[in-house]
Structures are given as C-alpha cells and as structure tokens.
Amino acid sequence: MTQTENIIIESGDAVQPFSYSVGMHGSKFFTELRDNRRFMAVKCPKCKKVYIPPRGVCGECFVEMKDWVEVGPQGVIGTFTILRFAFIDPETGAQKPVPYGYGFIKFDGADTLFQHYISVEDETKIKIGARVEPVFSKDRKGTIRDIEYFKVID
C-alpha cells in the first residue's frame, strides 16, 4: 500500500469581528487620554491602592471603586524587555519591525504597573527604575495607541 499524503485545510483569511465594551471606567480613561492627555486611575476606598488601568472592583478587598485620581504622566520603568524577534502584530497581521522596547511603567502616584512600548533609541538608558514620560499620538482616537510610546528622560 502506498503512503497516504497528510492533508491540511487552511482557515483562510476569515476573521471574527468583535466589539468590546470598555465600560464606564475604560470610557473615562480613554476620553481623558484622547482629549486632555491625562492618565486617570481609580483608588480603592478600603486599601487605598491606586489602580491603572482603572476598573470597577478592587480584587483584594472585593469592594467597588469610584474615586478617580490623576496619575503620571511621568513614571519609572518597573520592568522591560527588548524584542528582537519579529512577532506578528495582532492589529495588522504584519511582522513588527525589531528591535522595540516593551515595558511596565509605574506612574507617579499609581500602585500598579501600566504596559506600553518604550523607545529603544539608546538601549543603555533603559533600566529598571529609569524615569520615563509618554509621547502622545497627534491623531488620538480613544485607544491605547493614543500613546505612541514612553521615552527615558534621565
């Protein structure tokens, strides 16, 4: 008997469009980011922890959060990586140009870390604890991409 060929069926270019509700917390966050270039966080009334991105519930305390506080726009690098392998951009399907920096930013006044790109113009300056500030997009649409990246200002 001859060997049977292993057949594969491709999914093709089909996509599953989806509309994500960002909720009242996300809506305020993105509106402030787009219109005023401000970073809005929420504070837990019980443990006083300041959360960014903002969300409705403090998981540690299981209480609702409604107290808004402005944080940043400066902060420090909490941790980071420099991507050197060309991953596929989930938004466009194209390969991302490398290298690029990705990090967690601890905004002044916040207790949690906020993730975004970090400019890698001078790699020697990218360190845990380095001070950074955001560079905003000119054409802001109310998405996470309204920030282009963070850059080291030390």
Place this chain on the structure above:
Amino acid sequence: MDRAAIIGVGTTKIEKSKVGETFADMAWEAVNKALSDAGMTIDDIDNVVTTSSDFWDGRTISCMAVGDASGAAHKNVSCVEGDGTYGAFYGMTRSLSGSYKTTLVTGHSKGSQSVSSLITNSSFDPIYERALGMDMVTACAMQARSYMHRTKTTPEQLAGVSVKNHGNALKNPLAQLPMKITIKDVLESEMIADPLHKLDCSPVSDGCAAVIIAHESVAANFKQKPVWIKGVSFCADSFFFGDRDLSRAKALTEAAKKAYEMAGIKDPKKEIDVVELYDAFTYQELMWLEEMGLADDAMAGKLLEKGEFNMDGRLPVNASGGLLSGHPVIAAGLYSMAAVVRQIRGDAGGFQVKKAKTGLVHGVNGLGGQSHCVFILDKDK
C-alpha cells in the same frame, strides 16, 4: 477525608508537528496507553474529563471533538479549559464525589496548527493590552528581568536550566528536544526578547496525555500499584499582569503551602524527593523552586550550579526533560504528573531517579504564573 490515587498514565510522544493526526487521533493513543497501563478497559471508566483550550484548538467547545476517542460515549463527560493539572484536580474531586469511582482525565493541544504569539496575545485584556502585541514571550521576558533584578540570578544560571533539562531529555524517548548543549550554546542562541534567548524558551509542540484517577475503594482493583494524591491546592493571582509583583509568585507560595499542609509535609526541602514543574522558560524553574520553598530565596541559581537539581542531585527537578524539551500547552501538567507517577512507581526508565517516594507536580494556568496548581503524590497512602 476519602483518598484518591492515580492508577494509570498514558502519553504520546511530544513532537514539533503531528501533521498526520487530529486531536482525536492523539487522544485515542494517550487514552489507550493509560487504560493499558492501568490494566483497565473503557468499561471500567465511570466518567471523563477532557482538558483543552478553544483558542489553541481553533474552534469552540474544543473538548467535544475528542469525546468519542476518549471513551466518553454514554458517560458523563465534562471539560476544563486550562492546564492539565486543573483537569486532574477536577477529575479527583469527581472520583471523591460519591457519584463516580474512576475518572479518565485527558489534556491535548497542537501548537503546530496556529501562530503561538497570536494565541497567547488573545489571553490578554482586549481593551488595554492586546493591541500592543503583548504575548507569552514578551510577558515572560519582563518577568524574567524582574526576577533577575531582585535575586541577582545570572543569564548563565538561567542557561544552566536549559542545559540540564535538554540533557535529561536524552533519557526520555517521548521528549521532543533531547539535546547535549552547553551554557555557551544557550547564551549564543538567538536573543528573542531580552533577557530570553531562544534556548531559554520552550518549543512549540503537539501532544496528548491521559491519567486515570480512582477512589480509594477501587484503587487497588486493577493492575498498577496506586500512586496516592496526598495533597493538592491551586491558587490564582490578579488578572492584570501589572497588578502583580512580577518578581514573585505569591499564588504559588500559597498553593504549595496548602498542598504541603494537606500532605502533612513540614519540611518540603527534606521530604520531597522528585519534582516536575512548569518550565516554559528557564528562569521559571528557579523562580518556582524558591516560591515553593524548595530552595532558599534568591538561591536557586546557585544551587543549580552545584548540581542539586540534576537527575542524581539532592532534589531532581524535571528529570523527564521538562517543558523546555517539549511543551504541549494544556497537556503539559498531565505530562509532568505522568512523569512523577512513573518515578514513584519506579518505572521511569532512563530518567528514573534513585529515591522517589514523595513527588511534587506543578502546573500553571495563565501567562507568567497567573495561577498555580500543586500536587503532592506519594507511594504510601
């Protein structure tokens, strides 16, 4: 409390691409291996738990596709989406429920059929995180940096994990990447995401694993000597990565503590003989060992260099080769469980360790250890 035991295990060879097999084909092989290992037929199985992920499988209700091949026809079949250890936890509770005596638990995935980074990207928050391209490797690279910064663990020590585990895999015929490599090889392999080199990362893999969990009243009725579940716990950390101290894994510390307590273990460093843990990336083996209290804080790298975690060391870790040598996502935890069961039964073949009375199995759900599951298995009831 009633007790449960693992009385059969079956695993397919882990491969880069099982292009000739469907999910059901893989399940058929693993399930029949487990039944044969246990000396059971499908009629001896009371109920079935399958473990899979819809995103990885490229369809919804992915568990149902393996039902027939897992012997679920006319039986109560239920599903877990997560690591295999979580499927085993659920399987155990079913065997202890009073409604069933024996549970067949399977876990499968084929990393070869999708683009891994897009699948892991989809597990992040779609509002704040996903659009930036955050994925498993990016997240874990940042966690690695955070852990290394706090503990002063070196890239050479990370590389040592890769050398050890790929070397161990030379003794495991079911491993995907048995390799004799040096620390230099790891450090000179392509930098993927600083500080992780290609050989710091586990490969994309296909595979299926199955275990059979029985209530104590029937555990001795079949061929194998039962391996007893003495302790088990799982614990989850925050959903948002940025809420966590990425250099630590408090959920794991909590899960391990509860599992030790349940098993009556007072000094885990002395009482645990063998460990199979989730080493999707080199740094994780060291970090998890510390967080489980199996190495002193910030010391795992140094202990590794001394050979303590080698197959013939004080505490053999990932003697099977671990996930670095083959990483079928989801099935991973069941592969680790099967390896420890074989160690305790004394039939691990080439990767058998000298003393294996009490073993620890560790599985992870979510990226960078968002949730951890710890099992303590023992030769004695």
